[in-house]
Amino acid sequence: MKLSVPGRVTATAVVATVSLLAGGSIAGAAPAGQPAVAAAPDIPVANVKAHLTQLQSIATANGGNRAHGRAGYKASLDYVKAKLDAAGFTTTVQQFTSSGRTGYNLIADWPGGDTNQVVMSGSHLDSVTAGAGINDNGSGSAAVLETALAVSRAGYQPTKHLRFAWWGAEELGMVGSRSYVNGLSTANRSRISGYLNFDMIGSPNPGYFVYDDDPAIEKTFKAYYAGLGVPTEIETEGDGRSDHAPFKNAGVPVGGLFSGADYVKTAAQAAKWGGTSGLAFDRCYHSSCDTTANINDTALDRNSDAVAYAVWELSR
Numbered sequence: 001m002k003l004s005v006p007g008r009v010t011a012t013a014v015v016a017t018v019s020l021l022a023g024g025s026i027a028g029a030a031p032a033g034q035p036a037v038a039a040a041p042d043i044p045v046a047n048v049k050a051h052l053t054q055l056q057s058i059a060t061a062n063g064g065n066r067a068h069g070r071a072g073y074k075a076s077l078d079y080v081k082a083k084l085d086a087a088g089f090t091t092t093v094q095q096f097t098s099s100g101r102t103g104y105n106l107i108a109d110w111p112g113g114d115t116n117q118v119v120m121s122g123s124h125l126d127s128v129t130a131g132a133g134i135n136d137n138g139s140g141s142a143a144v145l146e147t148a149l150a151v152s153r154a155g156y157q158p159t160k161h162l163r164f165a166w167w168g169a170e171e172l173g174m175v176g177s178r179s180y181v182n183g184l185s186t187a188n189r190s191r192i193s194g195y196l197n198f199d200m201i202g203s204p205n206p207g208y209f210v211y212d213d214d215p216a217i218e219k220t221f222k223a224y225y226a227g228l229g230v231p232t233e234i235e236t237e238g239d240g241r242s243d244h245a246p247f248k249n250a251g252v253p254v255g256g257l258f259s260g261a262d263y264v265k266t267a268a269q270a271a272k273w274g275g276t277s278g279l280a281f282d283r284c285y286h287s288s289c290d291t292t293a294n295i296n297d298t299a300l301d302r303n304s305d306a307v308a309y310a311v312w313e314l315s316r
Contacts, residue, residue, distance in 0.1 A: 059132035069101025113161035124170030140198035217255025
């Protein structure tokens with residue numbers, strides 16, 4: 001970003017609980033005579049962490065970072081693109097220039113669905129120059145990647161069209177995502193029914209924050225966490241500081257998740273979420289210690305599952 005509770009319940013139980021909270025019926029339960037809609041899959045946190053390990057290795061091999069215009073960023077993009085191409089996505093690499101260096105966005109479309117109703121999920125793939133950027137924002141990038149791969153594994157064919165994105169140069173002021181949004185025609189902007197942003201979702205002293213922008217998207221995330229019995233708070237620390245901002249400014253409905261950066265966890269927050277009060281949510285924010293050791297597995301697991309849940313629910 002420019003800037004002991006049980007860790008799991010089954011996906012089926014979460015879907016049922018969330019649906020009852022949201023509207024009194026079980027998600028995926030179709031009317032008589034109609035096929036059932038598949039529930040969102042459980043995202044294996046081991047798979048998400050494997051992507052983080054690869055991003056760490058890329059940074060280590062390329063000057064210790066994955067920043068805009070550096071070899072580590074392009075290698076990160078190539079890693080993600082190869083996974084998506086092998087999974088059957090249609091990928092597009094977009095170029096832009098910032099600070100005299102070439103930057104790249106990666107866009108991945110899943111075939112099928114109504115292209116007049118696009119559900120888009122994204123994260124920034126670049127780090128700052130100070131470090132590998134594993135929480136900021138390898139965590140969001142890896143969760144979005146693994147959700148996309150889960151779409152492929154499930155052969156998911158939703159009513160709406162699914163699009164995933166990995167943005168460049170977010171750390172320089174949302175440059176890549178702004179370039180993408182500015183390049184869309186008015187008609188194509190209006191076809192995006194929602195943009196979901198995931199920037200820092202594995203913070204080591206985590207909170208559970210939900211964007212309060214679009215009410216339907218916000219309700220989806222809150223209902224998921226209610227099903228887990230995990231309280232949430234409205235996200236304020238990153239407001240306007242990540243890649244949802246260009247979409248929001250263009251009139252696209254936005255939402256997302258966040259586990260905290262350099263704000264300090266209060267005693268009340270520690271009482272409901274665990275962790276340590278008086279310390280930052282991420283003491284390694286924008287620092288060299290933002291490595292694979294700088295991840296809370298429970299937060300990464302819960303948030304990755306929430307990414308998939310929202311993608312499935314909002315694209316039906």
